[in-house]
Amino acid sequence: MYVAVKGGEAAIRNAHQLLAEKRRGDRSLPAMTVGQIVEQLTLAVDRVMGEGSLYDRRLAALAIKQARGDLIEAIFLVRAYRTTLPRFGASLPLDTGRMVAERRISATFKDLPGGQLLGPTFDYTHRLLDPALEDDGATEPAVADAAPTEDGLPRVTDLLADAGLIEPDGTGEDAEPADMTREPMAFPAGRDLRLQALARGDEGFLLALGYSTQRGYARTHPFAAEIRMGEVEIEIAVPGLDFPVSLGRVAVTECQMVNQFKGSGVAPPQFTRGYGLVFGHAERKAMAMALCDRALRARELGEDQTAPAQDEEFVLSHSDNVQATGFVEHLKLPHYVDFQAELDLLRRLRSEWEARDEAGREAAE
Amino acid sequence: MDHQPEQKTDRRQALAVLARANSAELAAAWEALSDAPAIETLRDSEIGLVMARGRVGGGGAAFNLGEVTVSRATVRLASGEVGIGHVMGRDTGRALMVARFDALWQSPGHRGWVETAVVAPVSQRLAKADAETRAKAAATRVNFFTMVRGEDA
Incomplete structure (x- = not known):
């Protein structure tokens, strides 16, 4: 059983502000734009759309930015957003x-x-890191077949x-x-x-x-x-x-x-x-x-x-x-009352066990 | 730019092109329209979801794949034509523009203009983009051949 706790408002507010600062990172570097994420982290965007079950590239990119690149957190954000929208209907099956x-x-x-x-595949690449990508060098346009x-x-x-x-x-x-x-x-x-x-x-x-x-x-x-x-x-x-x-x-x-x-x-x-x-x-x-x-x-x-x-x-x-993630991560939220109850039970069991143990030893003597 | 001879498309095709026109294209055409008739908004543009469906195996029974954000709007000309706009994404302005052009397309006095000013140029841009996608994919066409291995020879 989970019993709610109160308090900690200021700490929570400050923690979120700290999160925002960490998200921004080194301010001497330019902030990443949603457009850049859409265009350059396309496969991360695709994963968030797929598992977020919502096709919207900009929204997925925004979620990735807000989640600091944590894709499961980004998927969570997208799923939460979708619940705010009405359903217009269903499409015809895609052909x-x-x-x-x-x-x-x-x-x-x-x-x-x-x-x-x-097509644009990682297959047959040598999986060697490309130091040239450290710089923003020009990229050759892809070859087009006649x-x-x-x-x-x-x-x-x-x-x-x-x-x-x-x-x-x-x-x-x-x-x-x-x-x-x-x-x-x-x-x-x-x-x-x-x-x-x-x-x-x-x-x-x-x-x-x-x-x-x-x-x-x-x-x-x-x-x-x-x-x-x-x-x-x-x-x-x-x-x-x-x-x-x-x-x-x-x-x-x-x-x-x-x-x-x-x-x-x-x-x-x-x-x-x-x-x-x-x-x-x-x-x-x-x-x-x-x-x-x-x-x-x-x-x-x-x-x-x-x-x-x-x-x-x-x-x-x-x-x-x-x-x-909801069920696993809820374990880190305060469970003080819950834990206290378990602790009390354990203490009682322990004292009963010790009493029985002592009685057993006395009987044996 | 000189226009191609007016290309006849039916409303379904016109809407399919309008749905993929970008805001700049729609706004520019709207501004170029000199004799815009009175257009009443029947349903304000709104954002919602459409559940995209696939088919088992590609051709079997339908299943729900996931949702798509969609913006939609409905308008009516004074002469009665009802125009609808449905576009992917969260862009109510674009949905409203598409609805207006759809209404105008149905009005005999404006259809030719909508075709020439919006549908034809956007359709050309989209066709060019598809041709480029296809040409680039074609450049990666591969012909694998199986080698006869030593022990089989």
Whole structure:
């Protein structure tokens, strides 16, 4: 039980002022602008948007600045902000097949239509620190090819679905998907609810779980059939209009994982799939999400449930870093009354134990 | 700048372009409009959220991906055309501008002007940006080939 405390107003005020001073750092250096964070710490911004579950680059950048670069704190700020806004409605489902892709690769199909586009990737870099970045030197513009990519790239999983060796997407029946921001999480969770939770889940947690499946805790033999990153148009239905209205474009990363599957009582041998979709450029997260999505389908596919990554209650109840940090970090708030009560109880138990011990020794003598 | 022959777009396309126009583009066009009719604000611009949805596997059932900040406004011309503005982000001014241009686009007397002064130039800028994105992505196109390993040869 947590009992509230009073007092400490001046100390708290001064602590916050000290925090503000520390946030600013050395005043002989120029203050960082939100615009600089948006443009130059783009992947941090993307992570805050994804796990904050709110697509707004400037807001995410502001949160990063306010949180001194603590991304979980920034995610917390963004989540708190979203609760102040009304919900206008839901978008039509994004069509990732119509993405203006900056990157699109497949680890399984060498010659896929539309080709493999490496895009702005850390892959194949040597991971050597670049001392030139210590200075604000000029950056060469990227090379542009005379033959640009075509409009719209087919999804690999659509190209290879015909033979029946790869599991299809399933039907796009228009049931209203579950929304964990509106109703409390309930188990067993449908795949819609699981994907929502994973999309906003902590990257580190999902990465570790995804890794655990690769190491043998619910092995799923994954292949990255396709990873694509780029902008997709987002549209809403507006009452009274007979056409969808575009809001603009969101950047997303999508990962299609295919997994070897020997078949079970309910499903034939085929490649099954795990899916990852995340706001922004967040490839590691999208891959981890796809691995976790697949592992969590154990029950549906009739697989033995033996590992943490297959336990939806375990995964979904612990993937949210705002919830997790709230409960872990509340431990540092004053628990004086609570602790005092425990101390009293312990003293009583101790004196009873000592009395019994003494009585026992007397009886033995 | 001389304008291309007037490009016909339907309202959906015009709105999609307007939603991605920046404040400077919208403000400049608004100021250049000499015969702005009376426009009544039906719903003041406001900021809210739209839940973005994806599909399982890319093409299956819908799921909730996360929210997007959106600004929206609704206006009406004296002649009755109702214009709507929905834009991503927290910019009520932009939403209001888009709503005004949408209303004007529906008015026969102003459609040509909206097309020429806003939709066409913004659409050209956006097309150019997309072409650049595609060209830069294309320059990173890779052709992997599998090597025959020694023991298989």
